[in-house]
Amino acid sequence: MTDTSVIRRLDANASDFSRQLDQLLSWESVSDTSVNQRVLDIISNVRQRGDAALIDYTRQFDQLDVQSMQDLIFPRERLEQALTEITDEQRHALEIAAKRVRAYHEHQQQDSWRYTEADGTILGQKITPLDKAGLYVPGGKASYPSSVLMNAIPAKVAGVNEVVMVVPTPRGEVNELVLAAAAIAGVDRVFTIGGAQAIAALAYGTESVPAVDKIVGPGNIYVATAKRHVFGKVGIDMIAGPSEILVICDGQTDPDWIAMDLFSQAEHDEQAQSILLSPDAAFLDKVAASIEKLLPSLERETIARTSLRERGALIWVKDLAQAAEVANRIAPEHLELSIADPEAMLPTIRHAGAIFMGRYTAEALGDYCAGPNHVLPTSGTARYSSPLGVYDFQKRSSIINCSRDGASELGKVASVLARGESLTAHARSAEYRIKE
Incomplete structure (x- = not known):
């Protein structure tokens, strides 16, 4: 597999792939x-x-x-x-x-x-x-x-x-x-x-x-x-990094579609990241050709070209199982499963801000009108965070209302634990409510 002038090519089975991927994903939120x-x-x-x-x-x-x-x-x-x-x-x-x-x-x-x-x-x-x-x-x-x-x-x-x-x-x-x-x-x-x-x-x-x-x-x-x-x-909400898209494709989607999906994030800014994973090496060649062909048609060609050159990649994987492993390591903001049976693959995906299922579900639909929120975790933070939602604008308060019997029994437990921590007032506060 040869490199193109626009976007790099990687092999997920290469001995130094882990190092290459780390370099590709590296991004720091710098504030001088x-x-x-x-x-x-x-x-x-x-x-x-x-x-x-x-x-x-x-x-x-x-x-x-x-x-x-x-x-x-x-x-x-x-x-x-x-x-x-x-x-x-x-x-x-x-x-x-x-x-x-x-x-x-x-x-x-x-x-x-x-x-x-x-x-x-x-x-x-x-x-x-x-x-x-x-x-x-x-x-x-x-x-x-x-x-x-x-x-x-x-x-x-x-x-x-x-x-x-x-x-x-x-x-x-x-x-x-x-x-x-x-x-x-x-x-x-x-x-x-x-x-x-x-x-x-x-x-x-x-x-x-x-x-x-x-x-x-x-x-x-x-x-x-x-x-x-x-x-x-x-x-x-979050400190957001550059926009990201990761596409997993089995090689059966129109390569022009995939190229444009990669562009949809690359045109945001030079630091945006667009990555394609596929087990079909010939398909990666086709997408590379589509990128070369379609890139000049973009209004923001210069930005997209820089993004693809500096932070983009077409990555060959041996199968879709390995694609899922790489995707979970990346934990992308947007993940497209452009494959024949996305439902079958979904259980293997653990980390992603939003998951776009099937060949017809372009990430751009999620940006504007599909319904789910487009404010998503970036820079690998999908490992532990979620899209913006109603729950971000609500808070939860615990309610505890002990009956007399409940306070007595819980007081015995609290007393032992509090005295074990040398917190005498805690213990006595609970003990006052223990029934004789």
Whole structure:
């Protein structure tokens, strides 16, 4: 198997494959010292000066001549207006996507529960939504209405009382699709601020921006670094790495389809990762040819080409069982099972953010309108984390209601354990309730 000029070829059975795969997957969430210090300064300034700091940063970074926070607030009427500014086709697509996302996430709803033991003691769990959630949305020419739906709708389904969205409008550039998505998703308040200063405002609150309980949504290195620093004061969704796709194909899918599926992530940015596993070496050759043929047709060809060259790979495996082993080691954000019987393979897959079953299920459908959330664990974190969901906007409280008999029996156990830890007050507190 020879290398192409666009994407490397690997053999999963080569003696040094493990080392090669480690190098391929290597990615560090870097935030250099200057970025880190700048973010810390911004957070400190927002905490001390509140709205005044937000106004100053908006003038500086977004080049907007704002006089007060009122200039940085979009009322609900402005969101509704956006629905009339977009095309009928765009509105229809947003509404269908929102309906599907809402229906899927309604299945994630959990109910409080409890049970009663023989002695009358009641144990259980109470599910409570967060009071406020903050949603960061990139602004300007960037258009991510799908991210608005994917972040705001689960919060609303969870019962969050107030969803606060921040979206910068650099040089006054307003994205009507994003505002329309906010209207459809039920976002309650929108502030036209961005960057680390917006994250700080959501975390600590200002005179105008309410402090929230959790911050979700994608952003640049300043936003990601700020989310790291405010975590603990508030919850965050995740620190996301570059987009990823791993395709397992048996060699029977149209190679052009597979090439375009790989492009669907490669076009995000130069650090995105696209990998194909197949036991059919001739098919890998066909996909390599399709990549060469179709790459020039992309609007973001340069970005995709760099991504494929630096972080992409076509990997030969001896069979689908070995493909599953490699996939579990990678723990990809998106996994396509482009094979004849994906259901048969599904039990062997342990680690993946989202699994796309069969030849017709393009990853792109999950990005926009299939229904499941597109906010997914990256950089191997699917080994221990899950897609964003309703459960991210809820918390669980334990319920313990001991009967007299239950308190007496449990008190005896607690007493022994507490005294074993030399915690006398714990022991005596429990012992007071032991029946004579």
